[in-house]
Amino acid sequence: MKRSARVIPLVLGPLVGVLAIAEAHLDAEFARHASAIWGPGLLLGTGIALATWLPLAGTLAAVACFPLGLLVGAPDIGGAGLIGLIGVVAWSAWRLPARRALLALGVAIAAGVVTSLLAGQTVWEAIFQPAILLPGWLLGRLSRTNAERAAELTRLAAALDAERERSEHAAVVSERTRIAREVHDAVAHSVSVMTLQLGGLRRQLTDPVHRDVVLGLERLGRRSVEEMRGLVGILRDAGAAGPPAPEPSLARASELVADVAAAGLPVHLEVDGDRGEVPRLLDASAYRVLQEALTNVLRHAGPAPTRVTIRYEPSRVSVSVVNGAGNAAPPATGGHGLVGMRERVSLFRGTLRAGPEPDGGFAVRATFPTGAAA
Structure with missing residues (x-):
């Protein structure tokens, strides 16, 4: 996961905490319970921030704002709290494997439903909270699936590129080997035979001038064979083609x-x-x-x-x-x-x-x- 994605819960956590406290003071219904809302709001913000490194533990800590609000007498978690819970549930669905992500969703829904029923709220309130948490969770899972699919496609593309490079290299090696074989079996062999025949001819000549001319041709033939053997060694990428011929140079x-x-x-x-x-x-x-x-x-x-x-x-x-x-x-x-x-x-x-x-x-x-x- 990219480090830049960690900014999401780190920013969302403090923001939700501040919004929850601001809602407690600005909303007339919550203003009477402002002091009781401070604790759940801070716990929610802290849990979201903790989810940056520990998604499951952070989600459970954030969800604990439900029973804490019931204990301290807070009327509800409010709109800011719902935003934070949707965000942390979606984050855990993106970060966690399927089973642990389902556990986080189940605990969040159970805490919301049980707390609503114990607080004497309507059945609609008990249904409403799971109804808005589930889409957030599905969005997180969809994002994770797309990321995994993109990573798999990237891996397959890299594997295909590597396989294509291996195939091209194998084709090049095969062609170089074929050329080396042709040079060795045909050209080098023919030049070697001609050089040997020149040597035999030189030994039969009596004229010093003619012997020198044939000797030069014989020496040139041997050098040509050495160069061709060096070329064969380069083409075959092997060092067993005999001593390398001197490099061409002015x-x-x-x-x-x-x-x-x-x-x-x-x-x-x-x-x-x-x-x-x-x-x-x-x-x-x-x-x-x-x-x-x-x-x-x-x-x-x-x-x-x-x-x-x-x-x-x-x-x-x-x-x-x-x-x-x-x-x-x-x-x-x-x-x-x-x-x-x-x-x-x-x-x-x-x-x-x-x-x-x-x-x-x-x-x-x-x-x-x-x-x-x-």
Whole structure:
């Protein structure tokens, strides 16, 4: 129950007590018995206030104003007393379980009826008091039922939300597991087989240049397998997928350039500016853009002289890959490399320009904002 609801009996109790005493002095019929009405009025107000913490005990104390009024010679509890009794009976019906609430109502009705008959009042007076107490009690029970129903609906809604979240999580886990299985069983297996075959081919080569080229391809294949195994481990949320592959970062650009150089691509790396603090996700995306651009050069331009430039500035990081004149390397129309690069750059509201150079070469230039613009 909200604490704010406790204000009701705390305010009603003193108010009823004051009204009962005021009625005793202002009503001509009660004025002759003013001193006798003080006691029942104060008891009624005190009982209502007590019902804030002890609903049943407070109701019984308030109802005791009936026999107390009879003992001290008070003619009736008056209109203020009836208001207070209706209020405390409704409060107990709201706060108490059904049986204890019925007990409070029964005691209130019995006290009113018996007191009326012993005081020599009419049968109508004996009927009138229960007739006005019962609607107050029913109103309290209805309020309690509605509150319980609302609480149950809230609980069911929370349970449904939790179940929906569990179902969505299970679906995500299932899909991630399926993707991980496909990557492991198909892609990683194929790359592993190709890497093993490259190793066998390297051992049969006698030309040192050719051996170095195949060795670079073999090393690149092993690294690709490591990265795919790391991806499988992430998708499966398990740490048993082998040692994690190094995180993609522009700090490893020299390793990437060395790998493609070993594969036969003459490439030069230039890093300009102080690296400083680069956001982790931005750093990984820039590395992947560089990796994809160099892969495109290998696929479509052959051994074309290529220049890689990484520039760190206070508000942005720029990556450019430009291959030599006469060896344009257009993006593959049937793949997703260029689309993936644009998506990675757009995540940080950067810019990507990919196209032929005036001298006949091809360039990919990506810029990633690192300040507030990102």
